[in-house]
Amino acid sequence: MNDMTPITLTPKDWETDQEVRWCPGCGDYAILKAVQRTLPEIGATPANTVFVSGIGCSSRFPYYIESYGFHTIHGRAPAFATGVKLANPSLDVWIVTGDGDGLSIGGNHMMHILRRNLDCQILLFNNEIYGLTKGQYSPTSREGTRSPSTPFGSVDHPAKPAAFALGSGARFVARGFDVSKKLPDVLKAAHAHKGAAFVEIFQNCIVYNKDVFADFTEKKNADEGQLWLENGKPMLFGNMKVGSTKGIALDRQKLTLKVVDVVDGDWQAADVIVHDVTNRSLAHMLVEMPFGLFPMALGVLYDDPAPTFESAVIAQNAMAAKGKVPDIQKLVSQGQTWTVAKA
């Protein structure tokens, strides 16, 4: 909507003059860099970009991006974003939230924005802890998490963000982690998807939940711990150089996934699944794949666009208004009327 001379932007153009107030070493810094690196590459313009957030460490994000930004109230960012996008569908809307903001207090709104399929990018920073309120366990914390509010360990079962998103009807589900070099690619895919694009970003809270994802994010664990999915490519992981390649195959008896060894690179012989981002059944299995027995599925798990909410609303508004000339005088004069003559 802004006909400005195209200027090539750099990550620097997306930095604000605000002092970043996250803890030194926080994973959020790496995510901020990844986003600032991504935005110029996707051709975004600061004037047309809106970052909407709720409350929590992650939700300070808009203050650090040189665009329009709205830091709203706890858990409600999806609802604000819905109003923004319906009022002006040409805006490029990003939602930044966390595991507490997006899945606890705001779980309801998260479900509805996904089922409605509002065109936006939803970045859920999952650090499995409440950071800004000083370390209480969150809805994604693993059972037994000791925190100020659970000194004897948490007893409730954690929510799985990607499974929640898919179950809510999301048409795009992806995963990445803060320091991953591949995060910008995941963000680009999310942006390219027309509709609600849900991205779970594992984020290291170095103060309250340090290294909770180290089992797959650390370099030494990357080969065995990370399964980077690519559409049309076999699901392979492991150290391919030393020949310990593994793959994901379907256990046809149990209708579950299984890890198989790939001998001499012959993944076809091992019946390794070729990733299809439009296969919803497969996506359901990937989001439920238990880490430990399996690697962590990363990248784009599911991407199958459907008509968006704002386009449906606009189309219906236009259809309902078609052929009707707005006339406020006529409107107030409608219904059963009568005239009182001059006495």
Add this chain to the structure above:
Amino acid sequence: MATVAQITPDIMPMAPIAPDAVVVRFAGDSGDGMQLTGGQFTLSTALAGNDLSTFPDFPAEIRAPQGTLFGVSAFQINFGSTDITTAGDAPDVLVAMNPAALKTNVIDLKPGGLIIADTGEFNDRNLAKAKYTANPLEDGSLAKWQLLSFDISQRTLESVKPFGLGNKEALRCKNMWTLGLALWMFDRDRQPIVDWLTSKFAKSPVLADANIAALNAGHAYGETAEIGGGGLDLKQLHVAAAPAPAGLYRTVTGAEAISLGLVAGTQLASLPMFFGGYPITPASAILHHLSRLKEYGVTTFQAEDEIAAISSAIGASYAGQLGVTSSSGPGIALKGEAMGLAIMTELPLVIVNSQRGGPSTGLPTKTEQSDLYQAVYGRNGDAPMPVIAARSPADAFDCAIEAVRIATRYMTPVMLLTDGYIANAAEPWKVPDMASYTPFPVTFMEEPQESGFLPYGRDEKLARPWVKPGTPGLMHRIGGIEKQVDTGHIEYSPANHQAMTELRRDKVLGIANDIPDQAVEIGQAGGKLAIVGWGSTFGPIYQAVRRARAKGLDVSHIHLRYIWPMPKNLGDLLKSYDTILVPEMNTGQLKTVLRDQYLVDARPLNKVSGQPFRIAEIEAAIDAALA
């Protein structure tokens, strides 16, 4: 003096000397279609040129168990040839479709008033459900009233026989038979109702025909039957048209008037409207009305909850439309935090609160004025917000426009208070001439500012600029954290919070310079007694003060539209009276605010029964205050 003209037994129904006002109440089972009957009778009344006011009173349950006392649904209408501002204190005529309806309503009927009862429903089963040990139609217990009882059910069945409906469906035409009789009683034209039935049942003409036949049969019964019993002979009553200024009129409910006012307001502001709502009684009607008005730049969004409804509206305001949300007490409570954000981010927003009895779920379908504290004070922090209140269905139109004007001129959320009574009640409305309204178009900041852009810079009214996302060169961030003066950057310093709190307060208080001085409705400044009201108590207060003044009492009526900030002259005006009495359908909320603001001895007159004030109740309080 119109509202409660006596229809004594000797003139009604025996000798029909035209009264200048009549109160009729239709009461039946919640499945009997009493609201529909009342609505159509209202239409015919309006078309006959009478002034009128209605009071629909129905249970919270959609179809409460048949025949029960709590399942009774009633519709009262007061109509006359003079100025009508209330639904009337006590009915002259009660139409009771079953024993429960009789039992719960007859107590309100004037002595000598007329009961029309359907004997077909006064069987043992229904009598037991209504907890009657004997049939009141036969045991003489209704002696102080006139009774016309006959088998409406049977007559309805006979009238619709040719259409081959099932028994249940046929009996559902009972309300139209009754309406037909009522139309005859008050000398009304049937054609508008026939037209309405034809269009309502366009898809099943046989139902239209059956209902029309029932309507005609009821009318013919009045015309031809000699109604026996105690020698009663029902006669027609013609209530003359009320004198009214020349022009085009229509009936309007509060919910309709608010919807139309919001559309008119956004048109005057040259803005599209975004309405975020969530279903709640009695506010949903506004969402229903607006959802049909897309051609006026209206987008309606039924959100997943009350919080999402207001949040989406604020998001839309941020993006450059006028965000509007609407609810009732419990939903308004849920929206409180988001209102604080709108105050902090200084975005325009209109919040309509159709008040109902509380706290908690309270009385979903009954009226109350008990959200005044919530409107003025009900948020965390020092969170000033303008509040205005509508006095009647028709007044709600102008109030909605005023809410839009204040919200956009001052970059602030505004709460518009109405209540269940105003939302559902109908009254005649002189269709406004839209050309007589001065537009107040909004100006967005669109150009880069040479001296540097200050998102929280302010104009002479202390309003900050409205900048739409999408505007090049004016990117900025807003949020709920305290802002630095001018720049809007995050800033927690003590002096800054002091300054910003005062700015937010002064901006809202400054609206007092932009609203009319408080007028005296009836009477004059100074004197023995002022009755100070707000909202839907207008009608009964107005009539009570008129009557008291007719008796020579020194009493004036002051009615507030602006609850916050209050008009600049209000303090001096209040202090010019010896006594101030504040009738409210709560336990004294405006009374407390007046005491706080002006240190005046405002005295409460409270009613929290879920029913509007009766004129007589306020009249008695006036007498007592001046005794």
